[in-house]
Amino acid sequence: MPPPLSAEAAKNKTDGLRLVRILLPIVVLAVVVVLWDLVVRLNNIPPYVLPGPGAVMTTLVHDWPVLSQSLLTTLVTTLEGFLAAAIGGIALALLFNQSKWLEYSLFPYAVILQVTPVIAIAPLLLIYLPQQTAVIVCAWIVGFFPVLSNTTLGLNSIDRNLAGLFQLYGASRMQTLRYLKLPSALPFILGGLRIAGGLSLIGAVVAEIAAGSAGAGSGLAYRIAESGYRLNIPRMFAALLLLSVAGIVIYGLLALASHLMLRRWHESALGKEI
Amino acid sequence: MIGPAASTESGSSASDGVAVSLRGVTKVYDSGVLALGPLDLQVGKGEFVSLLGPSGCGKSTALRLIAGLNTATAGTVGVSSRSRQMAGHSIGFVFQEPTLMPWANVRENVRLPLKLARTPEIDSEPRVQQALAHIGLSEFADAFPRELSGGMKMRVSLARALVTDPDILLMDEPFAALDEITRFRLNNDLLSLWRNLHKTIIFVTHSVFESVYLSQRIVVMTSRPGRLSAEIRIDAPQTRGEDFRTSAAYAQYCRQVSNALAPSYAGQRDS
Secondary structure, rough: OOOOHHHHHHHHHHHHHHHHHHHHHHHHHHHHHHHHHHHHHHOOOOOOOOOOOHHHHHHHHHHHHHHHHHHHHHHHHHHHHHHHHHHHHHHHHHHHHHHHHHHHHHHHHHHHHOOHHHHHHHHHHHHHHHHHHHHHHHHHHHHHHOOOOOOOHHHOOOOOOHHHHHHOOOOOHHHHHHHHHHHHHHHHHHHHHHEEEEEHHHHHHHHHHHHOOOOOOOHHHHHHHHHEEEEEEEEEEHHHHHHHHHHHHHHHHHHHHHHHHHHOOOHOOOOOOO | OOOOOOOOOOOOOEEEEEEEEEEEEEEOOOOOOOOEEEEEEEOOOOEEEEEOOOOOOOOOHHHHHHHOOOOOOOOEEEEEEOOOOOOOOOEEOOOOOOOOOOOOHHHHHHHHHHHHHHOOOOHHHHHHHHHHHOOOOOHOOOOHHHHHHHHHHHHHHHHHHOOOOOOEEEEEOOOOOOOHOOOOOOOHHHOOOOOOEEEEEEEEEHHHHHHHHHHHEEEEEOOOOEEEEEEEEOOOOOOOOOHHHHOOOHHHHHHHHHHHHHHHOOOOOOO
């Protein structure tokens, strides 16, 4: 029989596991980059077909003034779309929660808006709205539904006994909303916001690409489309890299915010040792 | 002793007055099932009464009717309320689960009834501290519910019910999910709270032993529909402890209550 692990050995073991979990994806990334580089070098692939990782990084540094400007534009659009989605989704869910009539009348249209591909709506919006507004509306359309449906789910998942307690003590509608419904819906709302963050970026990119064909715009997606026309493949890769980093950062920030808000009480944010 | 009682005289000391009275109360659910009644019940002020019966016999329903959480289909539910100097509510309710808000710490959970009554924090704080002191949880005021054991959560729930200084405390199988040792300790604490604070307590349970240990009077109910089948008065001193739990009188009462309860279960065997 193996001797029982001492506390220190156990701690070392969990620390080691954590290190492995961080290191493994990095190792995979390194292997892929090296393979990519080797394939490009050994086959003498020209950069306008497939640039090596070195060429992409060089372009990233060299074109940084242009690309950073585009990154900023896309991020601002995403942020505006995300805020609109968050506010719109939560407000609509609250309205639905207060009035069943409103919910029955409007919810089907929220679903329709969600299931119609945004790429198909974007060209229409660009006809009727100023371009910047159209891009934000696209980001909003994609982002608001998860917030709406998650918040609705959260507002409906209240502990029945707690609701009875609020009734017993004569809580007003506003008190029930503020002290019971919103706090118990918070984990659901934050989950919806996490999805909406990524989706807002997608909405912004889709709208930029749709707008890009109309000639204007300067976001990252527009850069990708533009570089494609000019066969500037390294810049396409560089812009794509920035987009995906932006997506990761947005997700990470929202996950962090969610963790900070829930860590004292919600199961999802608790450590496993408890 | 056994057998249905259509109408009941409570026989409680008349000078104290009546805290709760149910007259011909029935409750029919939307599905058409007759859950309760007709039930007549009188509880005197300051009395400790247990409603005892099998699961699903409508004792919780009766409690919810008294609390005003549900409305009776027929009959009258009367609850006396003295004029209150302090803001709050004259009924405290303790559910089977602790029913705490997981996002709020112990202090805020206990404060909730006062907050809903819009009591300013400066007035509510001493009352919250007093309620916490009553149930011995003062040093856990800043803990979150998930950090507490089942027994401690139940104590917080009790403190929350006491914080409005209610006249009547309704308890719906509050200790059913706890282990026996914790349950005994909470039983003792509840008895001393009852003696010191002079509350009327209606206690729903399906435990014969718990009901005999705690109550002055036990109301045995039949199941589906819940009706009153027997009433047993426990003539034991108000100060009860381990010596009462191990006494011959206690065992005698338990046997008597079990016998009274047996017919309630007879119809349930095959379900």
